[in-house]
Amino acid sequence: MTLTGEKQHITIDRGQSETIVLTVADTNADLEITINGGAELNLILKQTTVNAKALTTNTTINCEANSRINISTINIEPRNIANTLIVNLNGEGAEATLNGLYVAGAGGAIENRTEIHHHAAHCTSTELYKGILDGNAVAKFAGLIQVAPGAQKTAARQTNRHLLLSPDAHGYAQPHLIINADDVKCSHGATSGQIDREQLFYMQQRGIDAATAQRLLVAAFANEVVALIPDEATRQELTALLSADV
């Protein structure tokens, strides 16, 4: 499915399970998704920039009781992309998995803003966003987790990791937790690091040239997210892309 700029509504009916791969090329996107009780949606959002100067994507997902959303946001070589993803966990037992992978080079700018609102009890949210930044790329991840009063037994985990391949690349993390219930498990973690010199040297000592070694290490970093994407074709495409060049 390829998106145009207009607002799209997607509803997954009660008890249904669907996988949707959306390609967003050179256009803004505005999505409103409702996942009814017990339904399940795997959504893969692939954004590419060819000619456009700046792009935005706004996605709102409403999850009813015991529904599941698994969304993967993939940005390869973005120029200037700002994404906002809002997930409302409205019914008890809803589960949200948000994964993100962005690979940005010189001149690239990518912002991922996520909001997960735990409105009901016994909901789970898991977020893993990883970014590989080269050149003077700038990436920002801003993640809000909000737990409403009464949303007891909430389990929320947010992780954001940046791998910086150049001293001019910048990765910013802004975790934000607002918790208004007392029986919850919420955590967040953010790291920013470079290629591990010891790992690089070990690989070079085995005869692997520095560029190939770096490529293997970058692919390994990304693979944690790639492995979670519930679509075989996308996984293969990303694996091939990451092993070929960065």
Add this chain to the structure above:
Amino acid sequence: MLTIKNLHAAIDGKEILRGIDLEIKAGETHAIMGPNGSGKSTLSAVLAGNPLFTVTEGSATFNGKDLLAMSPEDRANEGLFLSFQYPVEIPGVSMTNFLRAAVNGKRKYRGEEPLSAGDFLKLMREKKKLVEIDSNLTNRAVNEGFSGGEKKKNEIFQMAMLEPTLRILDETDSGLDIDALRIVANGVTKLKNEQNATIVITHYQRLLDYIVPDFIHILYKGRIVMTGTKELALELEEKGYDWIKEKYQD
């Protein structure tokens, strides 16, 4: 094969090696012993090209080429292999991908075609058998979650895959129980031939019962202060390093 002359090296401005001279010929096994902090591991790191260390003086010639001018990967592809004291874990990189990159890196360096997937897997199977490495270790990420003994066995397995001419074993015996030590030492011995040479760096004499050296060098304060045959190791085992320290105080 390897000629080291007056080698000096430093880390963070601190001189660790202070004039090493060493000549190693094909077919020979040399042991380098010495108290902690004498520079044994630094010597292996400098020969392998670890960028943390700076060579400040001297030379090292490997098969007629200037070793110190080469990148770490070129040194490896010329035939130098370092079995690390602390092999690093590389989560997310499978042993298979890692070894295929290494084997094909060497073939590319020599102007050879990469191995086909089938030939590569066959080579892995043969070498696994040779060094008695557990099959499931090679299905995992490089060294990830391996025990100390498994890591050292994996170093020897990689050595078997790459068939280096100069094998440097940095404290290969540290952290090994007697069974693992025997497997590791057997691997090193099986892979020995008239075309390769071995440098065994060790603190204790124990490993030298399994890998018998032709020469033993004692490194102290960044210099080789004494060279002898295997009897010297027994003397050290008996007397410790204190008499060396006393004799060679500067």
